[in-house]
Amino acid sequence: MQAIKPLLGATRASPSALPEGSVKPAVSRPALDTYSVGGSVRADAALHAPPSFQVNGKTVVFGDIKKVDSTVILDVAARKSTVKAVVEIELSEKGQPAIELVPRATKVTVNGKEVDPASYSDVRDPANASSFKVLGVDLEPGVHRVEVEYELTAGVRYSGDSVEVFARKSDLENRAMDEQYFPTNLEYDQYPGSIAFDIRGTEVKHRVMSNGDVSEVDGKLVVTFPAHYNTASLFLNVINPARFSISEDVFKSASGAEIPITVYTPGSLAPGKAPDRLGDGVGLKPPPPTVPNGDSNLSGMEAAHRGVELTKQALAKHEKDFGAYPHPRVLVRVSGSGGMEYSGATETSLNALEHELHHQWFARSAQPANGNAGWIDEAAASWNDRGYPTSRSEPGVPRKLSGFPAWHRITPQAAYNHGASLMAFLDGVFAPKGGFRPVLKKFFEAYTKKVFTTEQFLEFLKKEGAGLGVDFDALFKRQVYGTGLHLMKKASKAD
Numbered sequence: 001m002q003a004i005k006p007l008l009g010a011t012r013a014s015p016s017a018l019p020e021g022s023v024k025p026a027v028s029r030p031a032l033d034t035y036s037v038g039g040s041v042r043a044d045a046a047l048h049a050p051p052s053f054q055v056n057g058k059t060v061v062f063g064d065i066k067k068v069d070s071t072v073i074l075d076v077a078a079r080k081s082t083v084k085a086v087v088e089i090e091l092s093e094k095g096q097p098a099i100e101l102v103p104r105a106t107k108v109t110v111n112g113k114e115v116d117p118a119s120y121s122d123v124r125d126p127a128n129a130s131s132f133k134v135l136g137v138d139l140e141p142g143v144h145r146v147e148v149e150y151e152l153t154a155g156v157r158y159s160g161d162s163v164e165v166f167a168r169k170s171d172l173e174n175r176a177m178d179e180q181y182f183p184t185n186l187e188y189d190q191y192p193g194s195i196a197f198d199i200r201g202t203e204v205k206h207r208v209m210s211n212g213d214v215s216e217v218d219g220k221l222v223v224t225f226p227a228h229y230n231t232a233s234l235f236l237n238v239i240n241p242a243r244f245s246i247s248e249d250v251f252k253s254a255s256g257a258e259i260p261i262t263v264y265t266p267g268s269l270a271p272g273k274a275p276d277r278l279g280d281g282v283g284l285k286p287p288p289p290t291v292p293n294g295d296s297n298l299s300g301m302e303a304a305h306r307g308v309e310l311t312k313q314a315l316a317k318h319e320k321d322f323g324a325y326p327h328p329r330v331l332v333r334v335s336g337s338g339g340m341e342y343s344g345a346t347e348t349s350l351n352a353l354e355h356e357l358h359h360q361w362f363a364r365s366a367q368p369a370n371g372n373a374g375w376i377d378e379a380a381a382s383w384n385d386r387g388y389p390t391s392r393s394e395p396g397v398p399r400k401l402s403g404f405p406a407w408h409r410i411t412p413q414a415a416y417n418h419g420a421s422l423m424a425f426l427d428g429v430f431a432p433k434g435g436f437r438p439v440l441k442k443f444f445e446a447y448t449k450k451v452f453t454t455e456q457f458l459e460f461l462k463k464e465g466a467g468l469g470v471d472f473d474a475l476f477k478r479q480v481y482g483t484g485l486h487l488m489k490k491a492s493k494a495d
Contacts, residue, residue, distance in 0.1 A: 048188035048369035048451055050406035052095055053126050060123060060134050061095030065185050066143065068193040071220075072152065074163045074238070077201025081152040081165075085183045090143045097139060098123075098132040099146060100179040100186065100231075107149040110137050120148070127405035130174050146183075154180045161202045162240035168347065169232060169340055171374055171411045177231040184231040186409065188369045188451055192227040196220045197238055209237040209264065211331055211345040228449035230367060235331060235345035243267075245300030249308045251315050255324035259315075263307035265334035267300045303334045306350060314357040322441045326365040326448060330357075355381050366444045369451035374411030375401040375480075376457055379419025380440060383427075386420055388437065392428045394475070395421040400482040402454040422479050426461070429470055439464050454480065 049062040066088040073082045089097055105117040119136030135146060157164045170176040178184035182195070198220050199206055208214045212225035212234060225234050246264040253259050298306065311332060315325055327344030332353070339348030341359035348356040363377035379401075383389075399414040401422075427436035443452075443460050454476075462472045 048453060050125075050186070050188075050370070052093065055123055055126075058136075058138070059093075059095035060132070061091055061093055061097055062186065062188075063089045063091040063097045065089050065099075065189050065191040067191055068183055069196075070182050070194070071196045071198060072165070074156070074165065074197060074199045075201050076158060076161060076163050076199065076204075079158045081156045081163075082149065083152050083182070084147065084149045087146040087148070087183050088143060089146065091139055091141050094138060094140055096134050096136055097144075097146075098134050098185070099148075099183050100175070101133045101148065101150070101183045102154070102175055102180050103150040103152060105148050105150045107147075108135070109147040110135065110139070111145055125405070125407035127407060129405040129407045130409050132407075133179070148183055152181060161204050162243070163199065163202075163206070163238065164240070165197075165236065165238040167234070167236040169342070171232065171371075171409075172413075174409055178234065179231065181236075186370065187230050187232060187367065190228050190230045190367075190451065192225060192229070194222060194224045195236065196222045199238075204240055204242075206238055207241045209235070209239060209262070209331060209333065211235045211327070211329065211343055229343060230451065232367070233343040233364060235342035235347075237333060239264075239266075245304045247301065247304035247308050249312070251312050251325070251330065253315070253325050254319045257324070259325055259328070259330055261308055261311055261330045261332075263304045263311065263332040263334060265300045265303045265307070303350065307332050307334050307353065310350060310353050311357065314354040317354070318358055318361060321437050322361045322444055325360065327360060330360075355385055358384050361444050362440070365449060366447035367451045369453050370406070371408040371410050372402045372404055372406075373452060373454045373457070375415035375419050376452075376454065378411055378415035379423050382416045382420035383423035386424070388427065389424045390427045390431065390435070391421065391424040394425050395479060398478045398482050401480045403481040418479075425479075429468060430465065432468065433464070 049064075052059055052061040054060070068085060068087050070083055070085040073080075075081070083103075087099055089099065091097055099120075101120075105120050108115050108117045108120050115135075115137055120133060121136060122131045123134045124131050155166050155168060157166075167178070167181045169178070169180075177187075185191070195212075196217070197206075197208060206221065208221045208223055210223045212223040215222050215224075221238070223234075223236065244264045244266050246262065248263075249261045251259040251261055311330055315330070319325060329344050331345035333345075333347040335347050335349060337349050337352075339346055339352035339356040341356045341364050343364040344360065346353070346356035346359070358381040359377055362380045366377075368374045368377060395418055397418075399412075399418040401412055401414055401419055423436060426439075430436045430439055433439075439461070442464065443457065446460065447456075458472060458476050458480075465472060
């Protein structure tokens with residue numbers, strides 16, 4: 001059985017101090033794995049970092065990635081894909097840093113010294129909520145350079161003289177963000193970087209569809225992404241454009257900017273009912289969908305053109321509620337069902353398009369710092385799906401939306417239904433002040449290009465709801481943390 005105890009002088013809650021109902025350490029783990037939890041409060045990214053912990057006498061620490069630059073060799077003739085990634089990471093305490101990556105490393109270099117790649121291995125957190133790849137080298141506080149080489153198979157498909165790389169992500173599964181493809185951190189950490197694609201063994205001219213800036217440098221296709229991106233932000237799809245239908249247009253934003261729109265799709269879509277306008281129903285990331293999957297028997301180009309028009313409608317609608325579109329471009333890959341949001345991009349069915357574009361304000365501009373905050377944007381987008389109803393009654397059966405262990409990474413399914421009902425109730429609460437959408441707009445403005453926690457959301461509501469006579473702490477205890485659950489300690493407010 002794991003022995004878990006707080007480190008002397010700990011400044012963060014240990015798993016034993018987490019709310020009732022939190023995931024507890026698995027008793028089936030071998031006895032030689034012993035944990036303790038602690039760590040010091042650190043600035044910037046570490047404001048929202050989970051606490052460090054000890055396992056087998058080693059301290060696992062969560063640092064601040066400064067940048068990640070990767071080179072990907074795609075050899076079409078050899079059907080092989082390899083990556084060399086360079087990570088700069090700053091630590092404020094001594095320990096072994098978590099640098100998340102699912103593929104197995106074949107070579108690792110730390111500050112110019114090669115180390116055994118087998119020492120860069122998976123470690124579970126004390127609450128058994130998730131696993132992280134941890135560099136098995138003790139590092140002092142400061143900035144360090146880590147180089148990792150590995151073979152990439154996830155998201156890569158070779159066909160004839162072409163290759164497609166699609167870095168799909170999900171917040172409904174563990175370890176399903178950038179770590180499937182490139183070294184990264186948890187959602188709390190924001191950092192810039194680049195990815196250079198060196199495509200060999202073919203004469204086909206490929207194209208990178210991305211929300212980052214794309215250029216060609218020395219024959220390589222290079223994507224650069226900005227400093228406010230985190231592990232969930234980047235959309236990345238290398239394609240042979242001859243195999244896709246692509247439609248492009250411009251959206252005239254309320255800010256006066258002309259936002260380029262690109263919608264593309266790989267061929268015809270499955271039979272079903274396609275919306276002629278927004279609001280005919282929205283398919284969410286399954287499970288659970290709110291409408292049947294499918295966008296009708298459209299050709300690829302018909303779907304792409306339809307996607308452009310629906311994108312314009314959705315952006316115009318959301319701008320009226322939350323202000324100018326917050327990204328420099330819109331990129332949409334139309335697929336058969338469901339959807340996933342990225343910063344200024346989405347893969348989605350036409351039915352789910354409005355939902356995913358709502359996330360361009362909440363989720364991928366104002367961004368959840370962890371799995372404990374992921375419910376907020378899904379609740380807001382699902383409330384939109386329902387037509388923004390108002391309720392004077394709290395949701396009938398409280399559900400747990402937050403208050404999971406600090407290392408928790410998955411958005412709870414209850415966010416879609418229970419969370420949307422809670423938003424409707426908050427609209428009723430804030431009716432004397434014009435409803436809840438103006439409050440969400442202010443929250444978005446406060447956290448644009450920043451990450452936030454549930455505790456910061458709660459504090460914001462208490463400030464905006466002053467004078468309404470509502471005990472928001474008690475409300476969150478019932479409807480967010482669950483009946484009988486204790487409130488977690490309030491997070492420190494961002495500057």
